[in-house]
Amino acid sequence: xxxxxxxxxxxxxxxxxxxxxxxxxxxxxxxxxxxxxxxxxxxxxxxxxxxxxxxxxxxxxxxxxxxxxxxxxxxxxxxxxxxxxxxxxxxxxxxxxxxxxxxxxxxxxxxxxxxxxxxxxxxxxxxxxxxxxxxxxxxxxxxxxxxxxxxxxxxxxxxxxxxxxxxxxxxxxxxxxxxxxxxxxxxxxxxxxxxxxxxxxxxxxxxxxxxxxxxxxxxxxxxxxxxxxxxxxxxxxxxx
Amino acid sequence: xxxxxxxxxxxxxxxxxxxxxxxxxxxxxxxxxxxxxxxxxxxxxxxxxxxxxxxxxxxxxxxxxxxxxxxxxxxxxxxxxxxxxxxxxxxxxxxxxxxxxxxxxxxxxxxxxxxxxxxxxxxxxxxxxxxxxxxxxxxxxxxxxxxxxxxxxxxxxxxxxxxxxxxxxxxxxxxxxxxxxxxxxxxxxxxxxxxxxxxxxxxxxxxxxxxxxxxxxxxxxxxxxxxxxxxxxxxxxxxxxxxxxxxxxxxxxxxxxxxxxxxxxxxxxxxxxxxxxxx
Numbered sequence: 001x002x003x004x005x006x007x008x009x010x011x012x013x014x015x016x017x018x019x020x021x022x023x024x025x026x027x028x029x030x031x032x033x034x035x036x037x038x039x040x041x042x043x044x045x046x047x048x049x050x051x052x053x054x055x056x057x058x059x060x061x062x063x064x065x066x067x068x069x070x071x072x073x074x075x076x077x078x079x080x081x082x083x084x085x086x087x088x089x090x091x092x093x094x095x096x097x098x099x100x101x102x103x104x105x106x107x108x109x110x111x112x113x114x115x116x117x118x119x120x121x122x123x124x125x126x127x128x129x130x131x132x133x134x135x136x137x138x139x140x141x142x143x144x145x146x147x148x149x150x151x152x153x154x155x156x157x158x159x160x161x162x163x164x165x166x167x168x169x170x171x172x173x174x175x176x177x178x179x180x181x182x183x184x185x186x187x188x189x190x191x192x193x194x195x196x197x198x199x200x201x202x203x204x205x206x207x208x209x210x211x212x213x214x215x216x217x218x219x220x221x222x223x224x225x226x227x228x229x230x231x232x233x234x235x236x237x238x239x240x
Numbered sequence: 241x242x243x244x245x246x247x248x249x250x251x252x253x254x255x256x257x258x259x260x261x262x263x264x265x266x267x268x269x270x271x272x273x274x275x276x277x278x279x280x281x282x283x284x285x286x287x288x289x290x291x292x293x294x295x296x297x298x299x300x301x302x303x304x305x306x307x308x309x310x311x312x313x314x315x316x317x318x319x320x321x322x323x324x325x326x327x328x329x330x331x332x333x334x335x336x337x338x339x340x341x342x343x344x345x346x347x348x349x350x351x352x353x354x355x356x357x358x359x360x361x362x363x364x365x366x367x368x369x370x371x372x373x374x375x376x377x378x379x380x381x382x383x384x385x386x387x388x389x390x391x392x393x394x395x396x397x398x399x400x401x402x403x404x405x406x407x408x409x410x411x412x413x414x415x416x417x418x419x420x421x422x423x424x425x426x427x428x429x430x431x432x433x434x435x436x437x438x439x440x441x442x443x444x445x446x447x448x449x450x451x452x453x454x455x456x457x458x459x460x461x462x463x464x465x466x467x468x469x470x471x472x473x474x475x476x477x478x479x480x481x482x483x484x485x486x487x488x489x490x491x492x493x494x495x496x497x498x499x500x501x502x503x504x505x506x507x508x509x510x511x512x513x514x515x516x517x518x519x
Contacts, residue, residue, distance in 0.1 A: 084293060
């Protein structure tokens, strides 16, 4: 089943003080099936993030459609969806992880993960257990659970970020270079989490810089070239 | 997805001055900011419409003088609006423009449906009443008559906003600005209002107090599912609190959207300038 389909999708940014419109991506065509892991590669500035952010509607798409097959709302064009529909989908179905952590000040690491679940309507008890499981999985030192993330290292912040998104078991997870500042060991942890989510049927789209990380994980890899997208390879990539 | 807004604001308009044919003509009107150069009328709020949905936090951003507070005061009946309509989705008020209700009915809405936290605690608190007295006053206005219930609830609220109970009999005039603001929030919450208006609640507070006020607001939303309109000129505050936001300039809504979209992909020239100025 196709879960996301981009038809003739395009996005340009109008910069008023320069009186200029800068095209980011153009006539993008691609689709992904439920449970697939799609990788997007390409130089910086080639529009990889633009695609992800447009699916999440952090960017306002300006051409084409982004058809998403929602579990609860049915077939919906994310380019046209109302803000309330997007908020609903973000809360319940679509997750987004970047390398930046942007959270409520003076909220502990544990509370942040718990709140993500409470906002979905989970009970306090479930939220607490699942938050602890997620933090344990990402090897967050229990000493950090009740401290505030402002002083965390880059890797710790990122692991928290991923824990907050994956604990909600999203149906579609958008990964915007989440491993950019991680060491090898943490990357393996992220990889394990992705494999687990894939087993649970989560569809994933990820931007990663290291091809190695994608090995054996991606079902398809697309290469972004001059605002266009082409299939680089299909089928699970194996070592050697 | 079908949802019914809890509050609908339609074509809200507020002008200071008589107006003239020049500034009433929507086609040819040219105002200097919100000031009509022909007749001197200030158009503080111009044709503002929005919906507020149950349990959501709606952010309203804009520079000073953009009409944010005037609009909020109009919604809370502190000042009358020139024209426009406001509908509240509560069975007893269905289909009625609450702006045209009698002052008695408006008082009912203020006591039972609305809560308001002003930028300046002087506007929201009686500075010479005790803190617990301030909360009790609001609860009595909302029909509570049982003293022990009022006391119990007031204590709970003060604890929620982290005011030590040993200070509950003190007058807010002796409190710090952040504490006054928290007493105001406790007071506004005392009658469990389904709709809460917050006007620049963190402006002027130090970072540490700001963080605890923000956390409190978020907690209220999560646990009590109160719908809130949060007015602020601080984009960082709006980013933390609101899923959806409206940008106002010279009394008009110039942009609305998901808060992260407004911050990362602003469409209007003014919003772009605002975002470029972000620290």
